[in-house]
């Protein structure tokens with residue numbers, strides 16, 4: 001380690017004094033103006049992680065669904081998973097070190113993790129379309145190079161694409177080619193094959209309106225469109241030519257407001273979907289003949305995927321262990337349906353893809369989705385080998401089902417992201433401040449089929465309130481009452497919460 005070079009370069013990316021940040025639900029997120037030092041330091045950390053794992057590490061510059069003025073950064077571990085929890089702690093430690101402590105902190109982390117400093121390091125970088133992202137990826141590159149690491153900057157990428165690149169590079173191309181071309185080829189081939197195998201493949205099933213949240217999804221879908229040939233026709237809305245990133249559009253807006261995004265006109269039965277700012281969430285929706293809006297969120301997607309997989313497995317005659325993983329934000333009726341009707345075991349983890357991903361790895365096939373549209377299906381290596389073999393050996397109906405399963409495996413990009421209020425029981429119960437959980441319990445009792453919980457966000461400076469009940473009015477009213485309890489018991493500031501949003 002050239003310690004004097006590190007000190008010199010670090011001073012060019014100086015930390016605002018007194019600023020303390022934490023590696024949260026999905027990395028660091030903040031107003032962009034406070035983040036330059038974090039970018040440089042995450043470049044340094046990525047080199048140490050790369051040396052320790054002797055693998056390529058990814059760095060994604062994005063703040064996903066947050067407003068355009070924010071930015072953020074997350075590290076991607078060797079198999080495309082989110083950074084290991086112990087390294088999240090190192091990230092927070094390094095992010096908060098004062099300038100004069102930088103050398104000591106880097107040495108500390110290297111010693112704790114037995115990093116061989118002589119080892120080569122390789123880091124790949126991607127970024128979203130925020131105005132601040134390009135400059136920030138330069139700061140990451142500065143951090144990587146000053147510690148002697150090599151860099152490949154992929155430039156503009158979606159988060160799932162960066163995860164894919166990292167996995168390809170660390171599996172010597174077995175997962176796919178580590179190029180944008182390789183990504184489009186692998187996914188579109190599986191998709192086109194699947195549409196040929198599907199029983200309903202008329203034209204009306206092949207068009208989709210896509211709300212791209214005015215973000216990176218628009219650029220990348222435009223590139224990918226050509227690979228679908230006749231398989232899919234997409235119409236892009238909110239493609240970034242006019243509107244602001246994530247403003248009144250995108251998956252987060254559609255999910256939390258339960259209405260269509262601005263900038264998209266929906267006709268009866270048109271198939272529509274929304275991405276978020278880094279295109280790692282998707283939610284689907286349509287309007288019925290009466291103009292009513294129907295959202296197919298992560299809960300619904302998980303239910304559809306797991307029932308489809310179970311049907312195919314029954315067809316091929318394989319009895320595999322399929323599980324679904326959700327968070328506390330999953331609607332109670334989806335959990336009941338999965339457990340009682342589908343007879344699928346359902347598990348609840350803390351918010352954040354890393355927690356769901358980890359749990360889903362325990363199954364032969366683990367389907368996980370956050371209600372907001374983050375998710376995928378994971379197939380164990382043994383299951384993947386078995387399905388490949390069945391697809392080769394079986395014929396007729398069984399063979400067809402095995403081939404469909406084979407294409408589904410390729411289509412799901414399986415590499416994944418792995419204060420005053422504190423919570424327990426997968427965040428469904430508030431432990432502090434005293435009296436808050438009791439107040440919530442009393443409010444929930446007033447409504448039928450209701451649930452409610454609160455937790456501090458890990459990506460924004462807010463407390464999130466969740467409520468469900470047997471009608472929209474009851475859910476809104478419960479949400480309002482719970483937010484008042486939070487305001488009163490957790491020291492709310494500013495105006496008291498108003499009903500509705």
Ligand SMILES: CC(=O)N[C@H]1[C@@H](OP(=O)(O)O)O[C@H](CO)[C@@H](O)[C@@H]1O
Nearest residue numbers: 025026352353370372457458459460
């Ligand atoms: C309720 C909700 O949607 N929370 C989101 C949000 O985290 P918070 O910690 O709630 O701010 O952003 C995360 C990253 O995108 C996502 O994984 C998570 O599901």
Ligand SMILES: [Mg+2]
Nearest residue numbers: 064276278280
């Ligand atoms: Mg995102």
